[in-house]
Amino acid sequence: MAKPPPPTATTSPSDPPPPKPRPLGLLSSSARSLLAAARRSPVTTLVVAFFLLALFMYGEDVRTIAELSIDDYLYPDADLYNVSGLPPLVLPPPTCDLSDGRWVFDNVSLPAYREKECTFLTKQVTCLANGRPDDTWQYWKWQPNHCSLPTFDARRFMETMRGKRLMFVGDSLNRNQWESLVCLVQPILSKGRKKIVKRGSLTIFHAKEYRATLEFYWAPFLVESNSDNPKIHSIEHRIIRPERIEGHAKYWKDVDYLVFNTYIWWMNTADMKVRRPNSRYWSQHDEVPRIEAYGRVFKTWSEWLNNNIDPARTSVFFMTISPLHIRAKV
Numbered sequence: 001m002a003k004p005p006p007p008t009a010t011t012s013p014s015d016p017p018p019p020k021p022r023p024l025g026l027l028s029s030s031a032r033s034l035l036a037a038a039r040r041s042p043v044t045t046l047v048v049a050f051f052l053l054a055l056f057m058y059g060e061d062v063r064t065i066a067e068l069s070i071d072d073y074l075y076p077d078a079d080l081y082n083v084s085g086l087p088p089l090v091l092p093p094p095t096c097d098l099s100d101g102r103w104v105f106d107n108v109s110l111p112a113y114r115e116k117e118c119t120f121l122t123k124q125v126t127c128l129a130n131g132r133p134d135d136t137w138q139y140w141k142w143q144p145n146h147c148s149l150p151t152f153d154a155r156r157f158m159e160t161m162r163g164k165r166l167m168f169v170g171d172s173l174n175r176n177q178w179e180s181l182v183c184l185v186q187p188i189l190s191k192g193r194k195k196i197v198k199r200g201s202l203t204i205f206h207a208k209e210y211r212a213t214l215e216f217y218w219a220p221f222l223v224e225s226n227s228d229n230p231k232i233h234s235i236e237h238r239i240i241r242p243e244r245i246e247g248h249a250k251y252w253k254d255v256d257y258l259v260f261n262t263y264i265w266w267m268n269t270a271d272m273k274v275r276r277p278n279s280r281y282w283s284q285h286d287e288v289p290r291i292e293a294y295g296r297v298f299k300t301w302s303e304w305l306n307n308n309i310d311p312a313r314t315s316v317f318f319m320t321i322s323p324l325h326i327r328a329k330v
Contacts, residue, residue, distance in 0.1 A: 169261075
């Protein structure tokens, strides 16, 4: 397949090049083995991220984390997303390696939204309002070498979401994803037909004309912990209950699309504080190796999914680690 044409931009040759993101990774043999196991079991598919995080914690090159490809899960029938009145959606062929590509600067079709035009962003993520002097990070996009990715279409997305619920569950990284998605779709919604409702750990964006909701549920460890208050969670000694999830999970039922993550809150110490079973107080806890605690959490989480989620109704995704979140070089 011929390579796509170079991206268009309005910068002149004399302009200094803007800062460029780092390349994405490729599949390693270890990641391929994990993916092969994932294909044999829906639950294994969901917990592949656990094994990748274990490799990271034990010091394997961070490249391993960047290397998991899920191409087989990225190519549903394009007809599912075709909407009357909109041009047909063209997806890249399954044979195209999406990780083989480069970052390109595009100040014609980007940014996808402007910070000042989205009132739903929380103050801590409004970079320009908080004093960042440049905005060039908004103009980079990933361009595969041998195919093209479709541009996000808010109207097509909302038509696909009509009458459905999508929920992000996890820490502030997933909250950022949720806020960005809200900012992407809110311009096409009628004034007075969109609002945000907060109910404890659950924040719901209502798109009334589509009878759809985009939701975020704060659960930084997925299981219950002493950091579950969405406003007061900067606690010095964080303690988890690896076998207790129902207090959170009862809000995840009857959702059409669930997107989970848990990551950065695990990186503070080598050991995790774990509340003892049947204890009455958070002070009654033990310290166990971080990777052991993480495994117990994923066992609880995956068992809950198997017992409570109908795969014919609900699609479940796990947001893996950004390989560049901690280190600037891979």
